[in-house]
Amino acid sequence: GNSVTQMEGPVTLSEEAFLTINCTYTATGYPSLFWYVQYPGEGLQLLLKATKADDKGSNKGFEATYRKETTSFHLEKGSVQVSDSAVYFCALSEGETSGSRLTFGEGTQLTVNP
Amino acid sequence: NAGVTQTPKFQVLKTGQSMTLQCAQDMNHEYMSWYRQDPGMGLRLIHYSVGAGITDQGEVPNGYNVSRSTTEDFPLRLLSAAPSQTSVYFCASRTTLFSGYTFGSGTRLTVV
Numbered sequence: 177g178n179s180v181t182q183m184e185g186p187v188t189l190s191e192e193a194f195l196t197i198n199c200t201y202t203a204t205g206y207p208s209l210f211w212y213v214q215y216p217g218e219g220l221q222l223l224l225k226a227t228k229a230d231d232k233g234s235n236k237g238f239e240a241t242y243r244k245e246t247t248s249f250h251l252e253k254g255s256v257q258v259s260d261s262a263v264y265f266c267a268l269s270e271g272e273t274s275g276s277r278l279t280f281g282e283g284t285q286l287t288v289n290p
Numbered sequence: 291n292a293g294v295t296q297t298p299k300f301q302v303l304k305t306g307q308s309m310t311l312q313c314a315q316d317m318n319h320e321y322m323s324w325y326r327q328d329p330g331m332g333l334r335l336i337h338y339s340v341g342a343g344i345t346d347q348g349e350v351p352n353g354y355n356v357s358r359s360t361t362e363d364f365p366l367r368l369l370s371a372a373p374s375q376t377s378v379y380f381c382a383s384r385t386t387l388f389s390g391y392t393f394g395s396g397t398r399l400t401v402v
Contacts, residue, residue, distance in 0.1 A: 180332075210390055212393075218395055218396075219294075219380055219393035219395045219396050220380065220382075220391075220393040221393070222391065222392075225390050265332060277335055277338060277348065278325075278333075278335070278382075280325075280332040280333040280334075281332055282330060282331065283332055
């Protein structure tokens with residue numbers, strides 16, 4: 177079956193540091209890949225997505241590239257801010273046969289200190 | 291522009307009680323899903339629907355029922371609450387397979 181593996185957290189960075197959160201996946205077909213962010217006490221918000229190999233998703237300074245050869249979708253940001261402190265989830269969605277199913281990683285807690 | 295609305299935000303149940311978590315969306319989305327979020331386990335799919343009148347089981351359906359009589363509403367029913375159902379529940383909807391989900395703000399359920 178499908179699975180998503182994220183780097184273990186929590187991750188603590190200083191403001192303006194470079195961020196990488198690793199995400200790798202296992203899927204039988206050609207999934208769409210997503211990063212979601214969850215701020216304390218809130219639901220998940222879509223951060224970015226990529227629907228085919230070599231696509232780059234980007235939003236709010238965050239980027240991730242769909243790498244089929246390494247089955248990865250790592251999240252990066254060049255300079256983090258305190259307001260980026262949240263939990264980040266990598267997820268995949270594959271094919272009409274799976275209906276609307278999203279498979280999530282366990283989440284990575286990011287804390288950015290001033 | 292309400293998006294996905296979940297009620298209640300918090301609920302405490304006694305073991306064996308039943309209740310319905312409400313979910314409504316005003317975006318005319320065909321796809322709707324219920325997830326539960328537990329520490330260290332990410333989000334797991336409970337039930338989903340690809341349109342009015344059509345529902346199917348997800349990864350962890352036992353102890354839960356759903357129905358989809360309208361496009362807008364997708365309630366989740368707990369038949370006989372158990373402590374293992376203590377969790378945060380999220381409802382989500384989307385338009386197409388390739389679009390991202392819009393999530394509600396969640397219902398925090400405690401079963402004692």
